[in-house]
Amino acid sequence: MKLNEFLLSAVKKGASDIHFKAGSPPILRIYGDIVKIKSAPMTPQAMNSLAFTFINEAKRRNFRSFTEMDTTYTIPNEARFRVNIYRQKGTFAIAMRHIPLKLPSMEQLRIPEVAKRFAMEPRGLVIVTGVTGSGKSTTLASMINYINMHKRSHIITIEDPIEFIHEDIKSVVNQREVGTDTPSFLSALRAAMRENPDVIMVGEMRDTDTIATVLRASETGHLVLTTFHTTDAKETITSIVSYFPPHQQQQVRAQLAANLKGIISQRLIKRKDGLGRVLA
Structure with missing residues (x-):
């Protein structure tokens, strides 16, 4: 089976x-569970x-020094994937995540109504x-889409x-990719x-x-949307503050108190019928 055929087949089976x-x-993750494909x-x-x-x-020119990279792969008019390529045991390994071609609405994603107010x-x-x-x-993408549909913004x-x-x-939307359009999140931020956003x-x-630059941007007249790997609001605040040395932590707390509009903490749970996962 050719690559595109295999990927589309995996998506039809519900693989994320x-x-x-x-x-x-090949190994699929279907509704949160690992499933091995029966093949060589x-x-x-x-x-x-x-x-x-x-x-x-x-990257091919630097093949010998290559260790990992993030990219995307698109099957025109069919599917899109986020791709992470890395080395393990001296060989390549690849993790792909399916990205819907059409971004679902906030209602379809069951995102709380308060997210619209935040946006x-x-x-x-x-x-x-x-x-x-x-x-x-x-x-995040659904919030950007909501702004784009309802507000004239850069x-x-x-x-x-x-x-x-x-x-x-x-709105006017400019999308910058780390590693292609800019060397890092920090550099682009x-x-x-200076780009009038x-x-x-x-x-x-x-x-x-x-984090420090995000906080500065949020207090200088911009709406900043971002993600963080924590499980609830309290842990998020504690973790952000802990990134800074003790003598800066009070200032960071003050910046968060003045500029933080909201924290959306989420997880995906299996549906009762086992056919998919929903936001909770």
């Missing part, structure tokens, strides 16, 4: 994630060939939290990689402050400098 590694058949194990040679399908030309705030900070695979990126998104593609509707979406706060 697809894993490839040498010595194992992938060989190291097959993994190299598959990885090269996704690796761009610049329409003129300034401040909104954080979407949850464990890996809980739909944070989709929630929106800048900083993503690694770009997942959902936003067309200009009422600092540049965004109304809304800045930062895909993830990964380090102290990025």
Whole structure:
């Protein structure tokens, strides 16, 4: 079976994630459960060939030093995937996540109505939290889409990689990809402050400098939407503050108190009938 046929078949089975590694058949995650495909194990040679399908030309030139990368893969008019390529035991491994071509609405995603109010705030900070695979990126994208449909704004998104593609509707949306359009979240965020945005979406706060710049952006007249890997609001505040040395923590608490508009903490749980997962 060809790659595109296999990926589309996996999506039809309800797979959210697809894993490839040498010595194992392809592995699907269906409604949260790991399912091994009944087929021959992938060989190291097959993994190299598959990885090269996704690796761009610049990375191919640095093949010997290549360790991991994030990218996307699109089957035109059919499906889109976020792709992470990495090395394990000296060979390539690949993790793919299905991204719907059409972004579901907030109502379809069962996102709380308060998220619409957060999205329409003129300034401040909104954080979407949850464990890996809980739909944070989709929630952020749906909020950007809501702003785009209801408000005339300049929106800048900083993503690694770009997942959902936003067309200009009422707003102007510029999407920057880390590693392609900018070297880092921090670099793009600092540049965004000079690009006249109304809304800045930062895909993830990964380090102290990025968190500090997000806080500054939120208090200088911008609405900043971002994600954080925590499970509830209390843990989010505690974790953000803990990134900073003790002598700065009181200032960070004050910045959060003045600028934080809301925290959306979410997870995906199985439906009672077992056919899919829903936001909770």
